[in-house]
Amino acid sequence: MQPKLLKYILDIESIIQEIEKVKQLTQNNFNTFRSEILYQRAIERDLEIIGEAIRKMIEIDPNIQISSAKNIIGLRNIISHAYDSVEPELLWGIIQNNIPVLNKEVILLKNL
Secondary structure (H helix, E strand, C coil): CCHHHHHHHHHHHHHHHHHHHHHHHCCCCHHHHHHCHHHHHHHHHHHHHHHHHHHHHHHHCCCCCCCCHHHHHHHHHHHHHCHHHCCHHHHHHHHHHHHHHHHHHHHHHHCC
């Protein structure tokens, strides 16, 4: 595996750990998450970083196996450019449903 590719994989793993920490701090409770803007901003930033890392991974290897790569990159663009349209419900759904899938895919990539 190319060193740059591994770097992005490790970056994503690190960000997923940060997301898990936010879930822990909120006791995995949406109402707590929704009421605290700092948690929301942290997740927005984490998702931006993941989107950028995946974009760069695809530049290195267009055949990289990340099932929602286009959606993740699109979300990064929305957060960066249309930040006022990002609702806490969207962020919560992503960290509950999509991040666990991404985590499994990143582990598989790392072990290739």
